[in-house]
Amino acid sequence: MALTASPESQRLLLDVQALDTTLQQLSHRERALPERTVVDDLTAEAEVMREFVVQRRGELEDARIELGRVESDVALVEARISRDDGRLQQSSSVKDIQGLEHELASLRARLGDLEEIELSVMEKVETLESELESATAALDAQQAKVAEAIAARDAALAVIADERSAAQQQRDAVVAQVPADLIALYEKQRERYGTGASHLRARVSSASGVELTGSDLATVRSAAPDAVLLCPDSNAILVRTDESGL
Secondary structure, X not given: OOOEOOHHHHHHHHHHHHHHHHHXXXXXXXXXXXXXXXXXXXXXXXXXXXXXXXXXXXXXXXXXXXXXXXXXXXXXXXXXXXXXXXXHHHOOOHHHHHHHHHHHHHHHHHHHHHHHHHHHHHHHHHHHHHHHHHHHHHHHXXXXXXXXXXXXXXXXHHHHHHHHHHHHHHHHHHHOOOOHHHHHHHHHHHHHHOOOEEEEEOOEEOOOOOEXXXXXXXXXXXXXXXXXEEOOOOOOEEEXXXXXXX
């Protein structure tokens, strides 16, 4: 048996369809929210900066360990020089003196080399400390931007959520006035074809944007006012009103 519903009930489907369109638009707005892109871009930049900070921190730690080793070697050579100097002052043996002088010359040459290395490593440490300080400050500033962007995104999402909630409440209120079998057909057609109800205005179906052919118009004109018709092009429920041009 063909489905029937009062013209008033059928016209309510246009309100339901308008609200469904609004809900779809809100979902699209949510997915395409510019604030999302801003957060993603800033977060990606922050991640690169964070990796740089981690890298510099690791290099600085290695450089400090290297400096510690060099300083230990310098202290060891200085201690040996001090020891040999003391022995040289106390020795009366020409052979021992010659040996100590030769060893001291070697130790002082070694100390000079170590001090050059120590100076180079100290400069490296200072450079890395400066770079790490600057990079950390830049990362902190970037993270602050990310936090601001997240707050802006969340605020925009909250607006959309409020609009969605209001539209959903309106939809629920309208659906409650539509007969169950009619709204079931609407949902079925919307799920299958994307649009549940189409307004026939000036003989044009709003869902398809196509003007009905002569034979289709004849079928619509001959149908009872409470007959539930489907658009021949979109398969949405074809809702007739005073604007239909019949």
